[in-house]
Amino acid sequence: MMSQFLAKEGVKNLHKPGEKLVTTHCCYCGMQCGMHIRVNEKTNKVVGVEPRYDWPVTNGKMCPKGVTAYQTVDHKDRILKPLIKKNGEFVESTWEEALDLIEENFKRIQRESGKDALSVFGGVSMTNEKCYLVGKYARVGLGTRFIDYNGRFCMSSAAGGFLKTLGIDRGSTVPWPELEHTDCFFIAGSNTAECHPTSIQWLWRAKDKGAKLIVADPRETPTARVADVHLDLKPGTDSALANGMLHILIKEGYVDHEYVAKRCNNFEELKANVEKFTPEYTSEITGVSIDKIIKAGHIYGMSPRSVVMFARGVEQQTKGVDNVSLYTSMALLRGQIGKFASGVATFTGQGNGQGGREHGQKADLLPGYRKLTDPAAVEYVSKVWGIDPSEMPKPGVSAYEMFDEMLNGTIRGMHVICSNPAVSAPNLEHVWKGFRSLDFLVVSDFFLSETAQFADVVLPATTWAEDEGTTTNLEGRVIHIRKVTEPLGESQPDWKIIGMIADRMGRGKYFPYKEASEIFDEFRLATKGGKADYYGITWERIDKENGVFWPCPSEDHPGTPTMFQESFGTPDGKANLAVIGWKDAGEIPTKEFPLFLTTGRVVFHYLTGNQTRRVDFLMQQCPEPYAEMHPALASKYGLADGDMVKLTTPRSHMTIKTRITKAIRKDTVFVPYHWGEELAVNQLTSDCLDPTSRMPEFKVCSLRMEKA
Incomplete structure (x- = not known):
């Protein structure tokens, strides 16, 4: 009753006298839950949070992290001034002193070893404006080819799989509110109930209408516990399981042949490839019982509207791209992509995991999901940035591989922005050695992270509540993050920090921004005509329409809530069904490690x-x-x-x-x-x-x- 009352009456009773509410979104996962931040009007301090019932994706739902997110804004551990390491200990400094030291060392390193001796390691818990600017900062401000980001540890396999099959990487082909009308959810490698708990409401609504749930996971997670079928596969065997499902769809007559003939390539090749993936053969590889495999195939195959969903359990493998491609092919065989309450979706781990991977932080990408190896893309973005195309650096290497470049001496300096690879990267001893080998490390963060402990200079960044911009949620819906309060201490938004360093490197004219909105205007133009086209999206439209889905090529375009209704993003407009065999994981149990x-x-x-x-x-x-x-x-x-x-x-x-x-x-x-x-x-x-x-x-x- 209370939630119904609040939804009807709005938010006028949610805060106390002397407080104001600022409407924004959570800083954590890709659900980007709607919230109102409570701010004391006298002190301008953040004092609480209230759910936002008019946000159609989460309808007033919040998880324990979101409910407490506001507590980090004014936290006692916030870095309030620049820190410089002297004799192994951090001491507070002025911005001038810190920037002097960065300028001296960055210029020295590039003078001695060339432009590419510097590197940038970005993150996607930032706004689109900041993510865009990080890519421009590396290539224009520092002139280096070495840039990558923590999304390489999170979403890159989903991107690779979608690009191979569908031609465009957008995490969900279907808007979330349609999910309550779905007849079957096939969830692979996602503990949805814990990792994206505010999304589970759509599953419950659908189940109340008779929907079925299939979960593929080595663990009986809270999500798997309520499944109609739990496919308890061995870690690393998703591609075999998906091929087994494809086998059943074909053998039992569940293929939408009209859809496949008109809109897909490679059907005959796929059919021949999965012939051997009988339930018996699939069971032998995956450890899942034959009965479960058959039951799951029939449930999924007979469902009129179905969604295949996955997350890091599927993607964080040496076969992650294969897994995503094969699971996506299940939806294609059923003719589900581009239709109501149907399709494929990935649960985005980071707040801007979608937008942050589209606009230039990847080693080989430019804004709008343009390829750095495409001369036309380089020419267009160079024009937007005001540089000669010959100045654009070539592609670099992936995030983990940058640590190899540190240890071989190619990379001598790094700027880490909104990321903590000293915890998030694999084989951490290797990563820690890489950081120790650097001549000079700068970290921008609002807390002293494990990565910051390795730094020579730590620059105090703002939290999400102290700046304004946009993010792109797990649906592909671009939303508005509003500034709630002024920066604490001497902290600065990442985009201002980037501008200050670029200016010290003699490249300040390319970073003239006074407001985040100015970055957004340039960012829109830089994406224009790309696969991830944001040109028609404005802050005003986002506020008016409760978010706008990309691609949106013009201001009179409605946006694209449902992807691929007419064609796919491939050169011929057809999806590419995945023809992929079975191979072991990169490392499997042995006698010594069983x-x-x-x-x-x-x-x-x-x-x-x-x-x-x-x-x-x-x-x-x-x-x-x-x-x-x-x-x-x-x-x-x-x-x-x-x-x-x-x-x-x-x-x-x-x-x-x-x-x-x-x-x-x-x-x-x-x-x-x-x-x-x-x-x-x-x-x-x-x-x-x-x-x-x-x-x-x-x-x-x-x-x-x-x-x-």
């Missing part, structure tokens, strides 16, 4: 935990990582719940507590990854990379276990 290790999230923390580990309530709920394992596995090693266990992989080892549960395979151990230093599970994870996306294989590596 178990699977896989990693993931918990509902109370976000990414590396640099923000959420500072919120008391969230830390009380989940204060430390744990090794989740089946009772049978624990018994084999003489372990009880809460015992300390030593986990060892071919790279390193760590010791943490056990958590015993029947909700996981007997050959698999799960560890959440939100902690750093000796509690960082990425000390153990594999640095095998997907050959297309260059995504590390976080979800599969071999493990040895012993009681500590």
Whole structure:
């Protein structure tokens, strides 16, 4: 009743006298939940948060992280002034002193070793305006080819799979509110109920109308627990499972042949390829029972409206692009993409995981999802930026591979912006050595992250509530992030920091912005005509229309809530069905390392935990990582719940507590990854990379276990 009252009456009763409400969105995952921030009118301090009931994606729902997100804005750990490391310790400095030091070292490094001796490591928990500017900063401000970003650890395999099959990478082909009309959800590699909990309402609404749920996951997560079929596959076997599903769709007559003939390539090749992926053969590879595979195939095949959804469990593998391509092909065989309440969707992990990967932070991309290897794209963007095309640097390398370049001496300096790869990257000993090898490291952040600990200079950035701009949520809907309060201390928005450094490097004329809106105007123009075309989107339209879906090529264009209704983004307008066989993961269990290790999230923390580990309530709920394992596995090693266990992989080892549960395979151990230093599970994870996306294989590596 209360939620109905608030939805009807608006928000006039949600705040106390002396407070104002600022309408915005959460800073965490790709759901970008709508919220109102409560601000004390006298002090201009953020004092609370209220849900936003007029936001159609989440309808007033918020998760524990979102409810407490405001507490990071005025947190005691905020960096208030620039920090310079002297004799191994950080001391506060003035902006002038910090910028002098950056200018001196950046210029020295490039003078001695060339432009590419500097590098930029970006992130996608920033606005589109900032993400766009990070790419321009690397290529125009510093003139380096070495730029990549933390989305390489998050969304790059989804991007690669969508580009191969559909020709355009947009995380969802269907707007979220339509999902309540879906008849079947096939969710692979996503613990949706914990990792994107405010999206689960659409599943419940659909289930109330009779919808079915199929979940593919090595763990019986809260999502899998309510599934009609739980496909409890071995880690790293998604491509075999997807091929098995394709086999059933074809053999049982569930293919929409008219759709496939008109709109898809490679059907006969796919048909021949999946012939051997019988339920029996698929079961042998995946460990999923034959009955479950057959049941899942029939449920999905008979559903008039279905959505295939996936997340990092599918993508963070050496076969991540293959997995996404094959799961997407399931939706294509059923003729579901481009139709109401149907299609494919990926659960975006970071707040701007969609927009942040479209506009120039990737090593080989320019704004609008243009390729840096395309001369016409280089010429167009160079014109927007006011540089000669000959000045545009060539493509660099992926995020993890930049650490190789550090260790071989090619990269000598780096600027890390809104990212924490000292926790988020795989094989962390290698990453830490890379940071230690640098001549000079600058980090922009609002908390002293594990990565910032390696820095020579740390620059105080603002939180999401202290600046304005846009982000793109997991649907592809561009939304408005509003400034709530003034920057704390001497912190500055990332776009201003970039401008100050570019000016010191003699490139200030290319970064003349006084307001974030000026960046947005240039950003729109830079995307014009690209696959990710934002040109027709304005802040005014976003506010009026509750967000605008890209592509939106002109201001009179309605935007594109449902993708691919008429054609796909490929040269011939047809989707490419995936013809992909089966191969093992980059690292599989051996006699010495006989178990699977896989990693993931918990509902109370976000990414590396640099923000959420500072919120008391969230830390009380989940204060430390744990090794989740089946009772049978624990018994084999003489372990009880809460015992300390030593986990060892071919790279390193760590010791943490056990958590015993029947909700996981007997050959698999799960560890959440939100902690750093000796509690960082990425000390153990594999640095095998997907050959297309260059995504590390976080979800599969071999493990040895012993009681500590």
